[in-house]
Amino acid sequence: MMRSLSITPAKCTGCLQCEMACSYENEGVFNPAKSRIKVFVFEHEGRNVPYTCTQCADAWCKNACPTEAIQINAATGAKVINEGLCVGCKVCTIACPFGTVNYNHATGKVIKCDLCGGDPACAKACPTQAITYIDADWTGYDKMRGWAARTDTQSAAQV
Amino acid sequence: MRYAIIGAGPSGVVAAETLRARDAQAEIVIVGGEAEPAYSRMAIPYLLAGQIDETGTYLRHTPDHFDKLGIRMVQEQVSTVDTDARRLLLSNGSSLDFDRLLIASGSHPVKPPVAGLDQPAIHHCWTLADARHIAKYASPDSRVVLMGAGFIGSIIMEALVRRKVRLTLVEKADRMVPRMMDQTAGNLIKQWCIGQGVDVRTSTQVDAIDTDPSGSARYLLRTTPSGVIPADLVVVATGVRPTIGFLQGSAIETRLGVLVDDHLQTSVEGIYAAGDVCEGFDWNTGARAIHAIQPVAAETGRLAALNMSGCRTVYTGSLGMNVLDSIGLISTSFGQWQGIDGGDQTQLLDESGYRYIKLQFEEDRLIGAITLGTTEHVGVIRGLIQSRTQLGAWRQRLIRDPSRVMEAYLANAQ
Numbered sequence: 001m002m003r004s005l006s007i008t009p010a011k012c013t014g015c016l017q018c019e020m021a022c023s024y025e026n027e028g029v030f031n032p033a034k035s036r037i038k039v040f041v042f043e044h045e046g047r048n049v050p051y052t053c054t055q056c057a058d059a060w061c062k063n064a065c066p067t068e069a070i071q072i073n074a075a076t077g078a079k080v081i082n083e084g085l086c087v088g089c090k091v092c093t094i095a096c097p098f099g100t101v102n103y104n105h106a107t108g109k110v111i112k113c114d115l116c117g118g119d120p121a122c123a124k125a126c127p128t129q130a131i132t133y134i135d136a137d138w139t140g141y142d143k144m145r146g147w148a149a150r151t152d153t154q155s156a157a158q159v
Numbered sequence: 160m161r162y163a164i165i166g167a168g169p170s171g172v173v174a175a176e177t178l179r180a181r182d183a184q185a186e187i188v189i190v191g192g193e194a195e196p197a198y199s200r201m202a203i204p205y206l207l208a209g210q211i212d213e214t215g216t217y218l219r220h221t222p223d224h225f226d227k228l229g230i231r232m233v234q235e236q237v238s239t240v241d242t243d244a245r246r247l248l249l250s251n252g253s254s255l256d257f258d259r260l261l262i263a264s265g266s267h268p269v270k271p272p273v274a275g276l277d278q279p280a281i282h283h284c285w286t287l288a289d290a291r292h293i294a295k296y297a298s299p300d301s302r303v304v305l306m307g308a309g310f311i312g313s314i315i316m317e318a319l320v321r322r323k324v325r326l327t328l329v330e331k332a333d334r335m336v337p338r339m340m341d342q343t344a345g346n347l348i349k350q351w352c353i354g355q356g357v358d359v360r361t362s363t364q365v366d367a368i369d370t371d372p373s374g375s376a377r378y379l380l381r382t383t384p385s386g387v388i389p390a391d392l393v394v395v396a397t398g399v400r401p402t403i404g405f406l407q408g409s410a411i412e413t414r415l416g417v418l419v420d421d422h423l424q425t426s427v428e429g430i431y432a433a434g435d436v437c438e439g440f441d442w443n444t445g446a447r448a449i450h451a452i453q454p455v456a457a458e459t460g461r462l463a464a465l466n467m468s469g470c471r472t473v474y475t476g477s478l479g480m481n482v483l484d485s486i487g488l489i490s491t492s493f494g495q496w497q498g499i500d501g502g503d504q505t506q507l508l509d510e511s512g513y514r515y516i517k518l519q520f521e522e523d524r525l526i527g528a529i530t531l532g533t534t535e536h537v538g539v540i541r542g543l544i545q546s547r548t549q550l551g552a553w554r555q556r557l558i559r560d561p562s563r564v565m566e567a568y569l570a571n572a573q
């Protein structure tokens with residue numbers, strides 16, 4: 001069974017443990033600026049929204065890549081950057097309509113979430129289970145609930 | 160079913176793979192006119208910059224990729240398409256019959272009306288063969304003149320800078336990347352490039368190229384108003400046109416490119432077009448448009464293949480978008496960055512920091528944008544435009560602070 005990251009913004013306290021864990025796992029440093037997951041803070045609404053690649057089926061990034069540098073990991077389903085093939089052209093960063101592929105100036109390549117090979121550090125580090133790694137079937141359900149919750153806050157905010 | 164595809168670029172290759180995924184039995188042939196494995200033109204600057212070798216430009220890296228998929232590769236020019244007989248005539252005299260055809264022949268560079276272009280060491284930068292010529296002449300400290308500071312020219316500029324040549328960039332328009340950037344951004348990019356050691360001459364025209372009688376340089380370019388500029392190598396990047404010459408006299412309707420309908424089918428049933436060669440629609444306006452860019456080539460290749468193989472899928476038009484790295488200064492543009500009559504716009508400019516963002520709205524929807532000096536989450540601008548998200552209260556928030564696009568997206572679209 002494929003698993004995927006499930007994010008429940010309502011449970012997020014904004015502690016940024018996920019960003020720390022992600023940057024340490026992938027870049028070897030505790031530096032939120034280098035994280036592939038980002039927590040967006042909506043101060044007025046007191047809401048925090050962790051956000052990263054959903055490994056979407058459309059794979060806009062992968063389709064747009066001119067050098068086959070984005071490949072699917074057969075075990076996890078994650079779309080993974082092959083640094084050896086990436087030329088740093090950044091076309092994927094504008095093709096991804098979710099904004100989850102980013103350019104890394106230090107390496108001249110792009111970075112994105114690769115599910116840490118099947119054991120995502122962000123989910124392990126999250127103290128409130130706002131980020132969990134669960135059966136893909138369940139995230140669909142969670143997303144539906146998440147959608148409903150967000151639609152609520154949005155209409156509330158507009159009143 | 161026999162599928163033929165003209166063109167071994169990204170559009171043709173993505174189409175062939177999509178056809179194979181949909182139909183295990185079909186015969187699939189790609190006819191590509193260059194004597195190279197299927198490769199990506201847009202990887203050429205990275206080859207010139209020395210970041211990759213030629214194999215790094217290949218579209219697929221598994222050696223027997225196409226064999227394994229049962230996709231036959233033919234390296235030959237198509238000279239004629241016989242739409243009645245459903246037959247391609249190839250330049251070696253042979254022919255190839257098809258049931259359905261995809262035209263993905265891409266585009267080719269145009270020559271500006273300048274005397275003296277047909278000489279050695281004057282090249283376009285469009286094919287691997289061009290790149291080999293340029294690599295031969297663009298050695299450290301050689302004097303190189305790059306004609307054209309459009310999107311492609313500006314990308315080549317970066318590669319030439321990395322080769323440590325002495326570079327002069329000549330552009331007819333009043334700013335760099337005039338079809339992707341407004342005055343503010345185009346001028347900031349120019350200033351930046353000058354700061355990086357490139358001699359940028361905008362509003363300058365090359366009138367003729369003469370050999371240097373003194374022999375100290377290979378050529379002398381006569382320009383207005385910049386006078387004479389010496390060059391050992393001239394690279395010409397003054398625009399491209401769809402490659403449709405071989406369709407002359409066929410029943411397939413063309414204008415600037417091959418005209419397609421909302422399923423990427425041409426005027427002849429069973430014949431489709433995709434990528435740089437196809438004249439489709441602008442996603443924003445619905446008007447006829449050609450978007451000669453990589454993401455559109457891949458997306459239309461896939462869509463055309465779905466339609467060819469019986470999965471009717473509507474092509475809703477293509478969105479213009481570009482990302483450009485000018486020697487470290489990164490810029491993007493999306494959709495209707497020029498704005499529309501009666502629309503609203505907002506911008507945030509930090510001139511000395513080379514940061515700029517400009518957003519265009521129609522009612523409460525984002526329809527276009529330009530960014531400079533920022534790369535984080537830029538893709539979400541495409542998402543906001545193409546999801547036609549009604550921004551509600553976020554429209555006003557973005558007008559106050561256009562840098563909050565990611566928040567606007569999370570608050571609305573997720």
Ligand SMILES: Cc1cc2nc3c(=O)[nH]c(=O)nc-3n(C[C@H](O)[C@H](O)[C@H](O)COP(=O)(O)OP(=O)(O)OC[C@H]3O[C@@H](n4cnc5c(N)ncnc54)[C@H](O)[C@@H]3O)c2cc1C
Nearest residue numbers: 166167168169170192201237264265434435451452453456
């Ligand atoms: C230097 C450079 C940099 C670029 N940078 C970018 C960038 O950063 N971002 C971006 O989005 N785009 C960029 N582009 C543009 C991008 O490469 C094109 O949009 C893309 O290659 C189009 O794909 P295509 O498959 O439609 O056509 P092409 O890649 O042009 O492929 C066309 C194929 O058709 C073949 N062909 C043509 N005529 C015939 C014939 N009569 N018979 C048989 N075969 C034929 C050609 O040989 C070729 O194989 C760049 C292009 C260049 C040259």
